[in-house]
Amino acid sequence: MARAITRKFYFLLSRPQFARHAVSARAIHFVYQPDTAKPPVSGETIKQNMFMAINSAIHSALEKDDSAIIFGEDVAFGGVFRCTLGLKDKFGADRVFNTPLCEQGIAGFGIGAAAAGATAIAEMQFADYMFPAFDQIVNEAAKYRYRSGGLFDCGKLTIRSPCSAVGHGAVYHSQSPEAYFAHTPGLKVVVPRGPIAAKGLLLSCIRDPDPCIFLEPKVLYRTAEEMVPKTEYFIPLGKAQVLTPGNQVTLVGWGTQVHVLLEVAKMAKEQLKVSCEVIDLQTILPWDKDTVCQSVKKTGRVIVAHEAPLTCGFGAELAATIQQECFLNLEAPVTRVTGFDTPFPHIFEPFYLPTKWRCLEAVKKIVNF
Amino acid sequence: MAAFYSKALNLKAFRAVQSHLRLFCDAPKFPGAKTTWTQTLKISEAKQEDNLPVYRVLDKQGVVIDSSHEPKLSSEVLRKMYKSMTLLNQMDNILYESQRQGRISFYMTNYGEEAVQIGSIAALNNDDLVFAQYREAGVLVYRGAPIDFFMNQCYGNNLDVGRGKQMPVHYGNKDLHFVTLSSPLTTQLPQASGAAYAFKRAKNGKVVITYFGDGAASEGDFHAALNFAATLECPVIFFCRNNGYAISTPTHEQYRGDGIASRAPGYGMGAIRCDGNDLLAVYNTVKLARKYCSENNKPILVEAMTYRVGHHSTSDDSTAYRPKEEISMWSTESPVGKFRRYLETKGLWSEEEEKSWAKDVRKQILDAFNKAEKVPKPAWKEMFEGVYKDLTPALKEQVKEMESHLKSYGAHYPLDNFK
Numbered sequence: 001m002a003r004a005i006t007r008k009f010y011f012l013l014s015r016p017q018f019a020r021h022a023v024s025a026r027a028i029h030f031v032y033q034p035d036t037a038k039p040p041v042s043g044e045t046i047k048q049n050m051f052m053a054i055n056s057a058i059h060s061a062l063e064k065d066d067s068a069i070i071f072g073e074d075v076a077f078g079g080v081f082r083c084t085l086g087l088k089d090k091f092g093a094d095r096v097f098n099t100p101l102c103e104q105g106i107a108g109f110g111i112g113a114a115a116a117g118a119t120a121i122a123e124m125q126f127a128d129y130m131f132p133a134f135d136q137i138v139n140e141a142a143k144y145r146y147r148s149g150g151l152f153d154c155g156k157l158t159i160r161s162p163c164s165a166v167g168h169g170a171v172y173h174s175q176s177p178e179a180y181f182a183h184t185p186g187l188k189v190v191v192p193r194g195p196i197a198a199k200g201l202l203l204s205c206i207r208d209p210d211p212c213i214f215l216e217p218k219v220l221y222r223t224a225e226e227m228v229p230k231t232e233y234f235i236p237l238g239k240a241q242v243l244t245p246g247n248q249v250t251l252v253g254w255g256t257q258v259h260v261l262l263e264v265a266k267m268a269k270e271q272l273k274v275s276c277e278v279i280d281l282q283t284i285l286p287w288d289k290d291t292v293c294q295s296v297k298k299t300g301r302v303i304v305a306h307e308a309p310l311t312c313g314f315g316a317e318l319a320a321t322i323q324q325e326c327f328l329n330l331e332a333p334v335t336r337v338t339g340f341d342t343p344f345p346h347i348f349e350p351f352y353l354p355t356k357w358r359c360l361e362a363v364k365k366i367v368n369f
Numbered sequence: 370m371a372a373f374y375s376k377a378l379n380l381k382a383f384r385a386v387q388s389h390l391r392l393f394c395d396a397p398k399f400p401g402a403k404t405t406w407t408q409t410l411k412i413s414e415a416k417q418e419d420n421l422p423v424y425r426v427l428d429k430q431g432v433v434i435d436s437s438h439e440p441k442l443s444s445e446v447l448r449k450m451y452k453s454m455t456l457l458n459q460m461d462n463i464l465y466e467s468q469r470q471g472r473i474s475f476y477m478t479n480y481g482e483e484a485v486q487i488g489s490i491a492a493l494n495n496d497d498l499v500f501a502q503y504r505e506a507g508v509l510v511y512r513g514a515p516i517d518f519f520m521n522q523c524y525g526n527n528l529d530v531g532r533g534k535q536m537p538v539h540y541g542n543k544d545l546h547f548v549t550l551s552s553p554l555t556t557q558l559p560q561a562s563g564a565a566y567a568f569k570r571a572k573n574g575k576v577v578i579t580y581f582g583d584g585a586a587s588e589g590d591f592h593a594a595l596n597f598a599a600t601l602e603c604p605v606i607f608f609c610r611n612n613g614y615a616i617s618t619p620t621h622e623q624y625r626g627d628g629i630a631s632r633a634p635g636y637g638m639g640a641i642r643c644d645g646n647d648l649l650a651v652y653n654t655v656k657l658a659r660k661y662c663s664e665n666n667k668p669i670l671v672e673a674m675t676y677r678v679g680h681h682s683t684s685d686d687s688t689a690y691r692p693k694e695e696i697s698m699w700s701t702e703s704p705v706g707k708f709r710r711y712l713e714t715k716g717l718w719s720e721e722e723e724k725s726w727a728k729d730v731r732k733q734i735l736d737a738f739n740k741a742e743k744v745p746k747p748a749w750k751e752m753f754e755g756v757y758k759d760l761t762p763a764l765k766e767q768v769k770e771m772e773s774h775l776k777s778y779g780a781h782y783p784l785d786n787f788k
Contacts, residue, residue: 151549
């Protein structure tokens with residue numbers, strides 16, 4: 001009965017009249033490009049959007065591991081983005097529960113539960129609100145194993161949080177904070193580009209022996225739909241994925257921006273006759289230097305794109321390492337197309353984001369350097 | 370006529386029932402609080418006479434006031450408690466001096482808080498998990514950590530279980546169920562709530578105790594921890610060592626309420642305030658607290674009133690902010706002395722034993738100290754270990770880089786002191 005109602009709900013959401021409303025008042029800047037390659041595991045698949053795929057991953061973790069718990073603000077009724085829908089009924093209120101409204105508490109509680117042997121999945125309602133938990137995450141979680149000489153660790157902790165632009169989120173519902181956490185040895189930071197990636201990467205994070213931060217681009221929760229394998233599967237952390245092979249320009253991104261870059265690659269091919277290789281970094285920390293540099297050594301030109309502001313955005317780390325490793329192969333300086341050095345604006349979002357037009361222009365400039 | 374009277378009586382009865390019903394059914398129905406209405410407008414303020422009293426068993430002279438509160442502890446346990454307190458004192462003496470001599474980089478003493486530490490831990494099970502702040506070395510002493518353990522950590526040598534990663538006194542011991550300390554204050558509190566929740570789910574019968582000071586209780590993590598523990602029903606003892614100072618900041622600049630214990634009702638939690646300088650009071654308090662937590666799967670707040678006799682650390686000279694007379698008064702009121710008098714009245718200790726024990730324990734400590742000083746530091750490559758469970762490719766490269774650098778410039782590094 002519950003499933004029939006849920007299906008009807010999803011069905012209604014996908015109706016054009018809802019989509020029309022979505023486009024008019026809350027425009028999004030990209031077209032989602034579903035994975036068409038062979039799925040990471042064989043077997044039956046099911047059409048899912050990203051919140052459903054994430055729900056599946058959490059469901060799987062709770063089913064296979066009795067110690068697993070998921071908690072955060074509004075998690076019990078299903079979560080503000082439906083990622084935990086139905087889980088409390090299935091696994092019980094002691095495993096799927098609300099916490100008081102306190103991110104530092106959520107993080108601290110999660111660290112302690114993990115250190116005491118429970119698989120702890122903590123939800124932070126928006127990445128923009130992770131900052132009260134910054135001390136717990138950076139000073140505690142990241143350093144737990146190191147500072148104790150390996151006696152204690154909170155590897156069983158995974159913190160998941162919706163991030164990035166959603167069309168209308170403005171200052172406090174659009175941030176991409178990966179750079180802050182990437183600067184912290186001891187953490188792993190992961191950003192999926194869609195449902196298939198989300199399920200496999202989240203399962204890897206939950207299983208990973210180190211504390212992980214899983215940032216979920218919220219605009220993809222409903223927009224991104226793919227045929228997701230029903231079974232459990234794990235996409236390895238620390239590995240980037242080449243999505244579109246090419247030989248003239250390397251385009252590196254993560255999360256939502258991957259779809260912008262995929263479109264840019266198409267446009268570059270059609271309009272500029274330029275062949276672009278698109279790489280989804282997937283794991284921000286530790287990042288896959290080999291895959292990126294291998295590509296750059298081939299193409300000699302690289303553009304890194306991310307929504308987060310330019311200065312000290314993660315693109316800076318990529319640029320520094322790429323120029324270090326591939327200096328003699330570079331035909332042009334490493335280019336970054338990013339959000340501007342401003343807080344994330346509301347009404348100016350269309351001008352703020354690293355749009356396909358700014359990326360295309362960067363491709364044009366880099367091939368003509 | 371009868372009909373008239375019976376009607377009148379019925380009416381009165383009816384009115385009485387109606388008014389009772391009104392009182393009952395007319396209660397405010399707001400989801401946020403379960404309470405009654407009032408037509409009186411007044412500001413609700415705490416009064417000093419309502420301050421929580423301090424529970425004690427021993428008087429100033431170390432004499433039991435009410436024998437029904439004297440815990441039935443064996444002579445072995447009582448002597449172990451005393452020996453632990455004095456060992457702790459001696460260890461503090463030697464290690465404090467060693468910092469002054471430049472042999473270790475930093476130290477924090479425990480003077481004045483011996484009863485707080487040993488009284489509390491003695492009341493718990495050996496596998497109850499401890500999340501401490503930094504002034505709880507006595508907990509480890511009582512649980513049986515050898516003197517070498519402390520020395521090795523302070524020297525950060527190759528025998529340090531913490532692998533030389535942290536400053537002195539940042540102890541951690543897995544076998545003794547003592548989570549490694551960290552410098553940021555109060556961060557351990559919400560972690561203790563989480564660990565207790567995990568234990569509750571695992572049904573392993575363990576409780577968690579977490580120690581913190583009067584200053585640390587001002588941090589946001591205190592609020593987070595207590596609120597979580599109360600709402601999620603976690604079997605955790607929040608143990609506050611209220612020693613009067615947070616470095617130089619006295620308690621009247623730290624809070625305006627009635628200490629820390631008074632905050633418990635705000636979270637819907639119970640609290641006990643005890644004399645932290647009375648080992649038996651601390652013992653009884655934590656014994657009761659453990660029973661309460663474990664039977665109800667609920668948290669509890671314990672506030673042990675005490676005084677920090679020593680400086681905050683070797684980086685502090687407390688005479689800069691408090692009178693010498695105050696320090697010496699509390700020094701004389703020593704919890705160790707009080708407990709010693711209690712033992713002596715029971716015939717469990719003597720001046721003779723005091724002398725021989727003092728000599729013996731000092732020798733033990735000096736031996737361990739000299740031994741630890743000679744142990745080399747861990748191999749420099751260990752600097753890269755433990756960041757993650759396994760080294761990442763980036764870290765492996767950094768190791769190689771440093772290896773290569775040391776081949777040419779090794780003479781400028783203290784390699785001889787390292788394994």
